Amino acid sequence: MKLSTKGRYGLRALIDLAQYSSETPVSITSISARQDLSERYLEQLMAMLKKAGLVKSVRGAGGGYVLAKDMAAISVGDVLRALEGSLEPVECAGLEPEGGCKASDQCVTKYVWQRINDSISRTVDEIRLDQLVEESRKKQCAGLDRTGCKN
Amino acid sequence: MKLSTKGRYGLRALIDLAQYSSETPVSITSISARQDLSERYLEQLMAMLKKAGLVKSVRGAGGGYVLAKDMAAISVGDVLRALEGSLEPVECAGLEPEGGCKASDQCVTKYVWQRINDSISRTVDEIRLDQLVEESRKKQCAGLDRTGCKN
DNA sequence: GGTAAATCCTAGTAAATTACTAGGAGATAA
DNA sequence: TTATCTCCTAGTAATTTACTAGGATTTACC
Numbered sequence: 001m002k003l004s005t006k007g008r009y010g011l012r013a014l015i016d017l018a019q020y021s022s023e024t025p026v027s028i029t030s031i032s033a034r035q036d037l038s039e040r041y042l043e044q045l046m047a048m049l050k051k052a053g054l055v056k057s058v059r060g061a062g063g064g065y066v067l068a069k070d071m072a073a074i075s076v077g078d079v080l081r082a083l084e085g086s087l088e089p090v091e092c093a094g095l096e097p098e099g100g101c102k103a104s105d106q107c108v109t110k111y112v113w114q115r116i117n118d119s120i121s122r123t124v125d126e127i128r129l130d131q132l133v134e135e136s137r138k139k140q141c142a143g144l145d146r147t148g149c150k151n
Numbered sequence: 152m153k154l155s156t157k158g159r160y161g162l163r164a165l166i167d168l169a170q171y172s173s174e175t176p177v178s179i180t181s182i183s184a185r186q187d188l189s190e191r192y193l194e195q196l197m198a199m200l201k202k203a204g205l206v207k208s209v210r211g212a213g214g215g216y217v218l219a220k221d222m223a224a225i226s227v228g229d230v231l232r233a234l235e236g237s238l239e240p241v242e243c244a245g246l247e248p249e250g251g252c253k254a255s256d257q258c259v260t261k262y263v264w265q266r267i268n269d270s271i272s273r274t275v276d277e278i279r280l281d282q283l284v285e286e287s288r289k290k291q292c293a294g295l296d297r298t299g300c301k302n
Numbered sequence: 303g304g305t306a307a308a309t310c311c312t313a314g315t316a317a318a319t320t321a322c323t324a325g326g327a328g329a330t331a332a
Numbered sequence: 333t334t335a336t337c338t339c340c341t342a343g344t345a346a347t348t349t350a351c352t353a354g355g356a357t358t359t360a361c362c
Contacts, residue, residue, distance in 0.1 A: 003240045060359025061307040089154045092302045106295050108287045123270040136259045144257050151243045211330025212336040
């Protein structure tokens with residue numbers, strides 16, 4: 001039940017992007033320098049966020065990334081699902097009649113997995129990027145030394 | 152953010168044990184037959200549950216396992232934590248001053264991990280084994296064909 | 303037009319983790 | 333004494349993770 005580095009790094013990167021975004025796009029180089037992340041790896045995470053429609057890219061010199069929508073319209077759930085795939089703790093928790101096992105409507109544990117899933121979803125969907133950026137400004141995280149931080 | 156087979160199989164096994172427990176202990180052989188699980192693997196899971204104080208074992212012929220406490224005193228959280236280790240989505244979510252990163256009190260993402268952690272904990276700690284056994288009896292899961300079910 | 307600064311795209315890969323299997327030692331009821 | 337159990341430690345194939353590597357392409361600017 002651990003989040004991978006994709007989710008951890010990716011959310012950090014997106015908060016950073018939101019915080020530093022203005023008219024001009026923010027480059028991977030600058031994000032990875034501030035957040036102490038591998039440029040090459042971050043590149044892949046940004047590709048996932050782009051595919052999910054959370055960021056837009058500007059190619060060429062002076063290019064980079066900008067948020068594709070308003071900060072308030074992006075939830076932590078959107079970000080984590082883009083990077084981690086489904087957040088369901090067990091696959092059968094979903095209601096898809098295809099992937100799920102046949103016994104699932106008689107299955108007691110399914111009830112458990114579904115409740116865990118619901119509580120995670122509710123939580124991540126109610127935290128929005130603008131809240132985090134606000135919080136970050138308050139805490140003056142800009143100068144935060146990220147060296148060695150894995151979260 | 153997936154639960155491993157330890158948590159999935161182990162919870163199923165423990166519900167089965169609770170359902171079939173009486174004066175006589177329940178053997179791994181019988182649980183694994185009903186639940187379609189590997190005996191050898193289940194052995195290891197039961198050892199973890201025993202170490203966590205959730206079940207007691209009776210050695211020798213006619214032996215097996217019994218719950219170490221009342222069903223109502225065992226939560227899904229107890230079971231999953233025994234089998235999966237901490238359920239925290241990210242290590243720094245904990246308050247341990249040792250393992251956590253130094254920057255953690257200025258760290259915005261920590262707030263996110265902590266909220267996810269809290270919601271998972273609240274959910275799994277409020278579901279108790281007796282509720283699941285009750286539910287299982289209602290649904291008559293005894294005859295449920297578990298062949299190939301991975302959850 | 304050339305160059306530097308970017309994103310884009312695909313592969314490869316070492317390390318860790320998962321999900322088991324295997325082999326036997328020890329305990330106990332019949 | 334034997335069959336049926338738990339207990340304990342190792343081993344291991346497959347998968348996943350967390351990157352790194354090598355370019356191709358696009359674009360601003362001189």
